[in-house]
Amino acid sequence: MTRDDARALDARDPLAAYRDRFTLPADTLYLDGNSLGALPAHVPAALANAATRQWGDRLIRSWNEGWFDAPERIGARIAPLIGAAPDEVIVGDSTSIHLFKLIVAALRLDPARRTVVSEAGNFPTDLHVAEGAVTCVPGARLRVVAREDLADALDDDTALLLLTHVHYKTAARFDMPAWTARAHAAGALMLWDLSHSVGAVAIDLADADLAVGSTYKYLNGGPGAPAFVFVAKRWQDCLDNTLSGWMGHAAPFAFEDGYRPAPGMARWRTGTPGILSMAALDAALDVWDGVDMTAVAAKSAALFEILARAGTALGLECVTPRDPAARGSHISFRHRDAYALTQALIARGVIGDFRDPDILRLGLTPLYLSHEDVWRAGDILRETIETAAWQDPAFATRNAVT
Amino acid sequence: MTRDDARALDARDPLAAYRDRFTLPADTLYLDGNSLGALPAHVPAALANAATRQWGDRLIRSWNEGWFDAPERIGARIAPLIGAAPDEVIVGDSTSIHLFKLIVAALRLDPARRTVVSEAGNFPTDLHVAEGAVTCVPGARLRVVAREDLADALDDDTALLLLTHVHYKTAARFDMPAWTARAHAAGALMLWDLSHSVGAVAIDLADADLAVGSTYKYLNGGPGAPAFVFVAKRWQDCLDNTLSGWMGHAAPFAFEDGYRPAPGMARWRTGTPGILSMAALDAALDVWDGVDMTAVAAKSAALFEILARAGTALGLECVTPRDPAARGSHISFRHRDAYALTQALIARGVIGDFRDPDILRLGLTPLYLSHEDVWRAGDILRETIETAAWQDPAFATRNAVT
Numbered sequence: 001m002t003r004d005d006a007r008a009l010d011a012r013d014p015l016a017a018y019r020d021r022f023t024l025p026a027d028t029l030y031l032d033g034n035s036l037g038a039l040p041a042h043v044p045a046a047l048a049n050a051a052t053r054q055w056g057d058r059l060i061r062s063w064n065e066g067w068f069d070a071p072e073r074i075g076a077r078i079a080p081l082i083g084a085a086p087d088e089v090i091v092g093d094s095t096s097i098h099l100f101k102l103i104v105a106a107l108r109l110d111p112a113r114r115t116v117v118s119e120a121g122n123f124p125t126d127l128h129v130a131e132g133a134v135t136c137v138p139g140a141r142l143r144v145v146a147r148e149d150l151a152d153a154l155d156d157d158t159a160l161l162l163l164t165h166v167h168y169k170t171a172a173r174f175d176m177p178a179w180t181a182r183a184h185a186a187g188a189l190m191l192w193d194l195s196h197s198v199g200a201v202a203i204d205l206a207d208a209d210l211a212v213g214s215t216y217k218y219l220n221g222g223p224g225a226p227a228f229v230f231v232a233k234r235w236q237d238c239l240d241n242t243l244s245g246w247m248g249h250a251a252p253f254a255f256e257d258g259y260r261p262a263p264g265m266a267r268w269r270t271g272t273p274g275i276l277s278m279a280a281l282d283a284a285l286d287v288w289d290g291v292d293m294t295a296v297a298a299k300s301a302a303l304f305e306i307l308a309r310a311g312t313a314l315g316l317e318c319v320t321p322r323d324p325a326a327r328g329s330h331i332s333f334r335h336r337d338a339y340a341l342t343q344a345l346i347a348r349g350v351i352g353d354f355r356d357p358d359i360l361r362l363g364l365t366p367l368y369l370s371h372e373d374v375w376r377a378g379d380i381l382r383e384t385i386e387t388a389a390w391q392d393p394a395f396a397t398r399n400a401v402t
Numbered sequence: 403m404t405r406d407d408a409r410a411l412d413a414r415d416p417l418a419a420y421r422d423r424f425t426l427p428a429d430t431l432y433l434d435g436n437s438l439g440a441l442p443a444h445v446p447a448a449l450a451n452a453a454t455r456q457w458g459d460r461l462i463r464s465w466n467e468g469w470f471d472a473p474e475r476i477g478a479r480i481a482p483l484i485g486a487a488p489d490e491v492i493v494g495d496s497t498s499i500h501l502f503k504l505i506v507a508a509l510r511l512d513p514a515r516r517t518v519v520s521e522a523g524n525f526p527t528d529l530h531v532a533e534g535a536v537t538c539v540p541g542a543r544l545r546v547v548a549r550e551d552l553a554d555a556l557d558d559d560t561a562l563l564l565l566t567h568v569h570y571k572t573a574a575r576f577d578m579p580a581w582t583a584r585a586h587a588a589g590a591l592m593l594w595d596l597s598h599s600v601g602a603v604a605i606d607l608a609d610a611d612l613a614v615g616s617t618y619k620y621l622n623g624g625p626g627a628p629a630f631v632f633v634a635k636r637w638q639d640c641l642d643n644t645l646s647g648w649m650g651h652a653a654p655f656a657f658e659d660g661y662r663p664a665p666g667m668a669r670w671r672t673g674t675p676g677i678l679s680m681a682a683l684d685a686a687l688d689v690w691d692g693v694d695m696t697a698v699a700a701k702s703a704a705l706f707e708i709l710a711r712a713g714t715a716l717g718l719e720c721v722t723p724r725d726p727a728a729r730g731s732h733i734s735f736r737h738r739d740a741y742a743l744t745q746a747l748i749a750r751g752v753i754g755d756f757r758d759p760d761i762l763r764l765g766l767t768p769l770y771l772s773h774e775d776v777w778r779a780g781d782i783l784r785e786t787i788e789t790a791a792w793q794d795p796a797f798a799t800r801n802a803v804t
Contacts, residue, residue: 094673271496
C-alpha cells in the first residue's frame, strides 16, 4: 500500500464528504475517536443557541419548548443506529448509572435467579457497577469469568448476561444474535453495553432485552455526553427503576409524595437532564442522519487493513480480529513498550491511546479519517518504531502528562 | 412603597452592579431564578471555549488539561457557599442520583438503624429517591411525617434524617444547627438538600454529615447543571458509594476488574462527567467570587417586603414566613386560581411559576433583580388582580403551554 494507493481509495470514498462536517486540529492525525469523538463543526453554534437563546432569552419557558422531552426525542434519534424502536431508547445520566438501573431491575424480575454473569476484562465500569448493583438485591452475586467460560457459566440461576459488544482493548466483537440466544436459552435476560460499537458497526439489537451505550465516542456527542438506555418494549412495564427520581414519575409536576413510575421509557429518567450537554449531543447526531452503515463498515475495514499491514510489517502483534465481522472499529497492537510508543506517536501528531499494560490502541472513524490519513499514521508509526529515541526509559516519564 | 422609594433603594444597593453580569431578555421581569437561574453573560464564551478549543482542538488531551479533575475543582468552588471545606464537595450527576448514593450509604453504616425519616411535602424527588434507596438495604424503610411530627419521629431506629433546607413551595427554612443537633441526639446522620437555599441564603453546614444540592437555581449553572454532593471529612472513609463506577475507582486507568474506592470525595464519582455542562457551571460560579452573602440576605429581605406588601394589600395569602431567618429567597402566595394568575402574569412579562394546587411562586434573586424590578412586578400583580380577564375559565387552557 502506497500513499497513492490510499489517495485512490479516497477518490472513490462515498463518505469522503463527511470530513468537512468536523472541525479537527491542523497537523494532527486523530486516531482516538473511539475514546472521544471529534467535534462536528456545527455543534458550537447549536450550543451557543442553547445557552443564549434557550437558556438566556427563553429561560424557564424552554422546559416546555423542547427541553423536557429531550431525553425521549434524542433517544429516538439513536434508536435506528442500534436497531431499536424510537420509543425504546432515552438518553441521560451516564452509562454507569444506566447499567446500575438495568442490573438491579433485571435481578428483581425473578427471585429464583440471583446471578449476573459477565466477562473478566470487560470494561471496568461494567464490572464495578455490577459489583455495587448486586449488593442491592438479597442473595444476588456477580460472576466474572473468562470469555471462553461464558457459555458454561449460564445456568438456571442466571438472571442477566452482561456483555460489552465490542471490547475496549482488543476491539473483538461478540456475535450479538448468538449470545442473546444463549442468554435466553438459559432463561436469562441479555444486557448489551454498546459503548464501543454504536456508530462503529451496524447494530441490530433484535431480541436483546436491555442495552446501554456511550454517545461520546463514535457518535461524537461531546466529552461525557449523556448516555443512552434501551429497554425492549415487552419489558417496559415489568421492570422498575430503583433510581426513582421525579423526572421518571408518571406526573412529575403533580408533586406527589409517593412515587408512581411513568409508562414507557420515561420511568428510566431520574433527575433533571443536563440540557447543555444534551444540546451538543442532539446536534452531533445530525451528522448521522442518512449515513449508510454498510459504507461505514466497508471503509472501516479498508482503514483497518492499512494499519494492520503497516503494523505487522513492523513486527507488531495485532490483537484485533482480522475478520471485520468479529471486531469493532479500532485496531490494537500489543507491545512491551506500548506506553512509550503511544507517547512517541502523540509527539509526532498521531493521537492514539495506551491501555494498560501493553496495548497501543488506534481508532478508525470512517466519517472523518481518510485512507491517506491512516496511511500517514502507519508511516509515522514506521518512522517511530525505526527511531530508537522513544525507547529511552526516561521518555515515558518526561511525557507522562499526555 | 412607591416606585421612587424602590429607585432610592437601588441607588444605594451594594449589589446593583451584579445585574450587568447577566443576560436577561428585554421586557421581562424574571422572578423564577429559584427554578432556573439566569444566564451569566460570560457563560456562552466559556462554553464556546470548552467546545471549540478544549474539545475540538485539544480533543482527548483535555482530559489531562482540566477535565478529569473538574468534579473536585468545581466542588471546591461551591464549598465556601455552604460552609464546607474544599475537599468535602464534588459536582456531577444530578441531585437525585447523589441523594440515592448518600441514603444507601447512610443506611449501611449501622445495621441496627433501619429508618430514613423525612418530611411529607418535601420536594418529591427526595422522597421518590428515598423510596427507591430503602429497597436496596434489607429491612430499611422510609418514614414520611408532617413537619410538626419530625422531632418525635427520631428514635434509635433512625439511620438518617433527610430534610430540604428551604421548602420549594413555601420557602420556609429549617433551623439547620437545631435539626442537625436533633438528628445527632437521636444517633442519626443528617442529610441536607440545599437545592433551594444554596446561593439564596448564607449556609454553614457545620456539624452536618451529608448534603446535596442543585446548581441550576441560585447558582445559575445552567439547565440541569451537575449537582453537588458534600460528605463531611469524618465520614469520607467510612461510607461507600453503591453507584460504584470507574470514575470513583482508586485507579481508574489501571482498568482492574475489581472495584477499589478512591480515597476522599472522588469515590462519590460514578461515570464520566458531562464536561460541557460542567464548563458552564464552572464559569457561572465566577459571579459568586467575592459576593457578600450578608448583602445578598439583606437585599433578599428588602425585595421580599416589596412583594409581601403588594400581595397582602391585594388580599393574597402569603404562605412564606415573614421572618427572614426562617425562609429562603422566594415568596409564595396561595390563591384558588393560582394557575390562571401565574399565566396572566407571564402574559404581562412577569415570569414566576405555579406549584400545584394553589401556589404562585416568585423568586427573589438579589444579583440580578433590582428593587424597582420587584416593585414593577408587584404593580403588574396589582393590575392583573384588578383585571377580570385572567379569571376567565378558558384562560388556563389557552395558555397551558407556558
